[in-house]
Amino acid sequence: MSRIELKNIDKFFGDNHVLRNLNLVIEDGDFMTLLGPSGCGKTTLLRVVAGLEKPQNGTMTIDGVEIINAADALFVEPSKRDLNLVFQSYALWPHMTAYNNVAFGLKIKKIPAAKIEEMVMKSLRLMRIDELKDRYPNELSGGQQQRVAIARAIASEPKLILLDEPLSNLDAKLRIDMRAELKRLHREIGATIIYVTHDQIEALTMSTKIALFEEGCLAQVAPPMELYMNPIDLVAADFIGNPRINFLKGTASYSNEKLHVKINIGEYDFDKEDMTEEPIPEGEFPCVVGLRPEQVYIHTEAVESSIPATIYAGQPAGSETLVTLTVGGQEFLAKEIGLKDYEMGQTVYLEIDPNKLNVYDEKSTRLIKLAV
Amino acid sequence: MANKIKHPLTGKRLKNLILGVVSNPFNMVVFISLILLISLIIVPLFTMLRETVTLAASELRRVDGEIGDFTLYYWKYVFASKLSSAVLWTPLRNSLLIGIFVTAISVPLGSILAWLVVRSDIPGKRLLSMLVIIPYMIPSWCKALSWLAMFRNSRSGHLGFFAGLGINIPDWLAYGPFAIISVMVLHYYAFAYIMVSGSLRSVNSELEEMGEIQGASKLQILKSITMPLVLPSILSAAIMTVSKSVGSYGVAANLGTRIGYFTLATKMKEFINVGPHAVGYVMSILLIVMATGTIFANRLFLGHRRSFETMGGKGTRHTPIPLGMSKYPLLIFIVVFLLVAMVMPLFVLLMETFQKSTGMGYSLDNLTLYNWIGRLEDATWQVDYPGIFRNPEFGRAVWNTLRLTVVASIITAFCGQLLGYISSRGRGKWYGSLTEQLVFIPYLMPGVAFSAIYFAMFAKPSLFGLIPSLYGTFTLIVLVSVVKHFPFASRAGTANMLQIGTELEEAADIAGASFWRRMIRIVIPLAKQGFISGFMLIFISIAKELDLIIIMMTPQTRTMSYLAFQYSRDAMPQMADAISVCVLVFILISYRIANHFGADIGKSWG
Numbered sequence: 001m002s003r004i005e006l007k008n009i010d011k012f013f014g015d016n017h018v019l020r021n022l023n024l025v026i027e028d029g030d031f032m033t034l035l036g037p038s039g040c041g042k043t044t045l046l047r048v049v050a051g052l053e054k055p056q057n058g059t060m061t062i063d064g065v066e067i068i069n070a071a072d073a074l075f076v077e078p079s080k081r082d083l084n085l086v087f088q089s090y091a092l093w094p095h096m097t098a099y100n101n102v103a104f105g106l107k108i109k110k111i112p113a114a115k116i117e118e119m120v121m122k123s124l125r126l127m128r129i130d131e132l133k134d135r136y137p138n139e140l141s142g143g144q145q146q147r148v149a150i151a152r153a154i155a156s157e158p159k160l161i162l163l164d165e166p167l168s169n170l171d172a173k174l175r176i177d178m179r180a181e182l183k184r185l186h187r188e189i190g191a192t193i194i195y196v197t198h199d200q201i202e203a204l205t206m207s208t209k210i211a212l213f214e215e216g217c218l219a220q221v222a223p224p225m226e227l228y229m230n231p232i233d234l235v236a237a238d239f240i241g242n243p244r245i246n247f248l249k250g251t252a253s254y255s256n257e258k259l260h261v262k263i264n265i266g267e268y269d270f271d272k273e274d275m276t277e278e279p280i281p282e283g284e285f286p287c288v289v290g291l292r293p294e295q296v297y298i299h300t301e302a303v304e305s306s307i308p309a310t311i312y313a314g315q316p317a318g319s320e321t322l323v324t325l326t327v328g329g330q331e332f333l334a335k336e337i338g339l340k341d342y343e344m345g346q347t348v349y350l351e352i353d354p355n356k357l358n359v360y361d362e363k364s365t366r367l368i369k370l371a372v
Numbered sequence: 373m374a375n376k377i378k379h380p381l382t383g384k385r386l387k388n389l390i391l392g393v394v395s396n397p398f399n400m401v402v403f404i405s406l407i408l409l410i411s412l413i414i415v416p417l418f419t420m421l422r423e424t425v426t427l428a429a430s431e432l433r434r435v436d437g438e439i440g441d442f443t444l445y446y447w448k449y450v451f452a453s454k455l456s457s458a459v460l461w462t463p464l465r466n467s468l469l470i471g472i473f474v475t476a477i478s479v480p481l482g483s484i485l486a487w488l489v490v491r492s493d494i495p496g497k498r499l500l501s502m503l504v505i506i507p508y509m510i511p512s513w514c515k516a517l518s519w520l521a522m523f524r525n526s527r528s529g530h531l532g533f534f535a536g537l538g539i540n541i542p543d544w545l546a547y548g549p550f551a552i553i554s555v556m557v558l559h560y561y562a563f564a565y566i567m568v569s570g571s572l573r574s575v576n577s578e579l580e581e582m583g584e585i586q587g588a589s590k591l592q593i594l595k596s597i598t599m600p601l602v603l604p605s606i607l608s609a610a611i612m613t614v615s616k617s618v619g620s621y622g623v624a625a626n627l628g629t630r631i632g633y634f635t636l637a638t639k640m641k642e643f644i645n646v647g648p649h650a651v652g653y654v655m656s657i658l659l660i661v662m663a664t665g666t667i668f669a670n671r672l673f674l675g676h677r678r679s680f681e682t683m684g685g686k687g688t689r690h691t692p693i694p695l696g697m698s699k700y701p702l703l704i705f706i707v708v709f710l711l712v713a714m715v716m717p718l719f720v721l722l723m724e725t726f727q728k729s730t731g732m733g734y735s736l737d738n739l740t741l742y743n744w745i746g747r748l749e750d751a752t753w754q755v756d757y758p759g760i761f762r763n764p765e766f767g768r769a770v771w772n773t774l775r776l777t778v779v780a781s782i783i784t785a786f787c788g789q790l791l792g793y794i795s796s797r798g799r800g801k802w803y804g805s806l807t808e809q810l811v812f813i814p815y816l817m818p819g820v821a822f823s824a825i826y827f828a829m830f831a832k833p834s835l836f837g838l839i840p841s842l843y844g845t846f847t848l849i850v851l852v853s854v855v856k857h858f859p860f861a862s863r864a865g866t867a868n869m870l871q872i873g874t875e876l877e878e879a880a881d882i883a884g885a886s887f888w889r890r891m892i893r894i895v896i897p898l899a900k901q902g903f904i905s906g907f908m909l910i911f912i913s914i915a916k917e918l919d920l921i922i923i924m925m926t927p928q929t930r931t932m933s934y935l936a937f938q939y940s941r942d943a944m945p946q947m948a949d950a951i952s953v954c955v956l957v958f959i960l961i962s963y964r965i966a967n968h969f970g971a972d973i974g975k976s977w978g
């Protein structure tokens with residue numbers, strides 16, 4: 001029920017240019033995640049959308065209605081934007097019970113008391129904390145506080161819900177539970193959600209779309225799997241994926257609608273249809289090939305077109321095993337499911353699907369060949 | 373890419389800009405506060421400055437010109453006249469001497485005590501740490517009375533404790549610089565103690581243990597690890613002590629003026645009393661310049677080193693450092709010090725209130741309750757005043773003190789929270805720093821100089837007759853007390869407001885709560901606790917105050933502190949002592965209550 005369009009947003013704190021000419025469209029019903037390392041301006045963007053910060057430049061519309069127009073000094077008040085925000089700190093009012101925290105905004109809206117009660121209990125029940133309604137925030141655990149904060153944000157049924165790293169203060173197990181919970185919530189209430197996180201697993205598992213931030217600019221906006229498969233530049237590729245993607249340096253040249261790539265572990269040809277629109281340099285040029293660790297298959301015997309490699313070190317971790325390998329002086333990481341045991345220095349044979357490789361122009365750092 | 377985005381000023385933009393400012397009540401609150409601060413702090417200061425170069429009626433005989441003409445007469449009077457030596461140089465030398473000696477003794481004393489109590493394994497630390505700060509709760513003018521109770525000699529008609537024992541007490545011991553310095557040391561050592569012990573507590577003992585692991589001896593550790601870490605706080609204690617003692621009035625007046633020993637502050641008061649007023653104003657400017665100078669020197673020296681204080685921070689564990697053999701001698705030293713410096717003077721002071729003749733011992737026939745409850749007609753010996761509880765002057769003073777402390781501290785605490793709100797929410801914005809700076813100014817001024825400013829401003833009608841002459845009114849005394857306590861109150865308010873996260877308010881903002889609603893429903897309920905403890909500390913500080921209000925006193929507005937001072941000068945020591953006992957009891961009870969509400973005496977600036 002809510003389509004948000006941000007255009008040319010600039011935000012400065014003093015001389016610190018935090019948001020740089022930012023353009024972003026969030027479609028109605030999206031679960032849009034703003035993903036990026038700490039300090040890149042995600043919270044700032046969220047606060048701009050909420051109306052808690054005024055950008056120096058740019059416009060924002062919600063469902064076509066102008067909410068921000070910096071040139072006209074138009075900034076609609078936060079409470080008139082029909083949205084709600086869950087702060088990273090939760091910002092629960094410590095002197096009010098969970099019930100009153102949720103009811104506060106409804107009382108201000110002059111909703112009849114009976115209706116307030118119904119709405120508060122509905123959202124408390126939705127977050128499964130209705131039996132905690134009379135507790136004060138300091139009598140609740142971190143996870144419970146967080147549910148109260150979300151209940152407070154959804155009680156008035158806003159069209160847009162903003163969440164700022166809501167899971168970052170929870171322990172690992174609770175975080176996984178809450179991920180599922182939030183995903184279900186999005187489905188149930190159908191509101192548009194903007195979700196801020198620096199945790200790529202959260203972003204990849206919950207969102208319908210991810211906006212990847214780099215230093216106040218948007219690097220890439222794409223659905224999670226697309227972002228994972230084809231990060232648009234080297235920085236994005238480096239950021240997305242755990243363990244990190246392997247970068248193998250080599251050279252490439254483009255002729256006869258074919259991209260020829262030469263790296264330590266072999267030479268590959270790619271069709272034009274798998275390539276991006278990026279301009280390709282003339283002649284032979286340095287390139288970087290991105291290879292996801294889970295795309296490396298390790299065999300103990302040679303198989304067809306396999307590449308011999310030496311085991312440098314293995315790190316078995318129960319459900320998976322990370323293996324560091326060397327091929328001709330090039331070191332890289334492979335990830336295997338389950339427990340595997342290798343000896344140091346052992347020779348193994350690698351199978352790699354060339355289609356799954358990303359190729360980047362080293363100079364422009366941009367993606368030139370897609371993984372398919 | 374600098375922050376230089378300029379949008380053309382269209383009608384629509386202008387309308388929105390104006391709407392944005394006007395529709396936000398916070399802006400109005402800031403605006404009104406800034407106006408008030410400027411008219412309560414900056415305007416009086418400039419009024420006084422102007423008075424020093426404006427010819428007044430009383431000097432027409434000596435200076436050509438008309439009333440209101442520009443003149444340098446008063447500045448010349450102070451700096452370049454036959455009287456300069458008596459008016460300026462001697463009092464200035466005396467003030468500096470007092471400041472330097474007080475600092476040189478009290479800061480090392482306080483620092484050593486702090487180290488012993490915080491870091492060493494001296495026995496009875498908890499009790500000691502409470503006892504050593506008690507002198508700080510006692511107003512310094514009470515200490516001066518105690519000193520007199522001990523050391524008065526025949527010069528003032530009533531013998532003190534020692535003179536009564538037949539010991540010949542010379543004038544230099546009873547009155548003058550030695551007495552003033554001793555009394556002030558007993559006040560300011562506790563100030564240094566509070567500052568240094570605070571910083572010692574923040575030093576993690578692991579830092580010292582690291583030194584020990586590296587093989588440093590205890591002395592080396594003290595010298596090269598502990599000292600550098602607490603040095604900034606020792607230095608600032610020193611600077612603050614210089615600044616405070618140079619400008620302090622009560623002690624110097626009570627122990628100095630009766631033998632003609634003047635400091636800048638007491639001399640200034642003299643001129644404010646008998647004129648020319650403007651000479652007093654010139655001297656008060658000098659006092660302000662001196663106090664300000666030392667404090668800015670502090671900032672200059674320590675600006676970057678202050679950051680040490682926060683370094684201890686996390687997990688400040690304290691492994692006491694063993695004193696070994698010297699443990700008990702040191703303990704005895706502290707106990708003797710506390711006995712001599714605190715217990716005995718207070719005891720003598722208290723006992724004087726039960727004596728018919730001071731200095732005549734504690735035999736039963738010299739003891740009486742007359743000084744408290746006696747009627748003049750029942751007196752069996754030569755006495756010309758009734759007991760304190762029968763004395764209408766005392767009743768009035770109690771009423772004035774109560775009314776002043778309650779009214780002024782409530783107003784101050786409220787203003788402090790409001791100013792704190794503005795400074796905390798305006799962190800890094802122009803109005804936030806302007807508020808902080810304006811509010812800080814009264815801190816730079818010695819109390820007696822500060823009230824001289826208000827005297828200059830309000831002794832005659834001001835603002836073109838809009839404000840009538842307030843001299844002699846209760847309002848003016850309240851006003852002076854309120855504004856002088858702004859720095860502390862707003863610091864307390866800022867700390868209080870900072871602990872209420874802005875996000876709590878933003879969450880209410882998003883929920884649709886207006887500014888006033890946010891104040892009433894979110895900020896005030898959360899600020900209550902801090903408000904009460906701030907209020908109590910202000911309350912106590914105003915109850916102790918003498919320097920600040922002495923210029924404003926008239927027979928109708930006298931407070932207990934002033935009355936005690938007055939009686940002491942009028943050679944009625946039992947009366948003066950009885951009042952100070954009342955004040956002491958009142959203050960100690962207030963501290964007890966304040967403590968109950970979580971106020972920390974270490975945070976008061978008394």
Ligand SMILES: Nc1ncnc2c1ncn2[C@@H]1O[C@H](COP(=O)(O)OP(=O)(O)O)[C@@H](O)[C@H]1O
Pocket residue numbers: 013016018036037038039040041042043044045
């Ligand atoms: N109120 C503020 N005043 C000044 N600088 C700020 C303020 N809020 C954020 N910043 C700066 O803006 C940058 C982005 O901050 P933020 O949006 O909080 O990043 P993120 O949420 O991605 O970690 C940081 O460099 C931060 O220091």
Ligand SMILES: [Mg+2]
Pocket residue numbers: 039042043044165
């Ligand atoms: Mg953030």
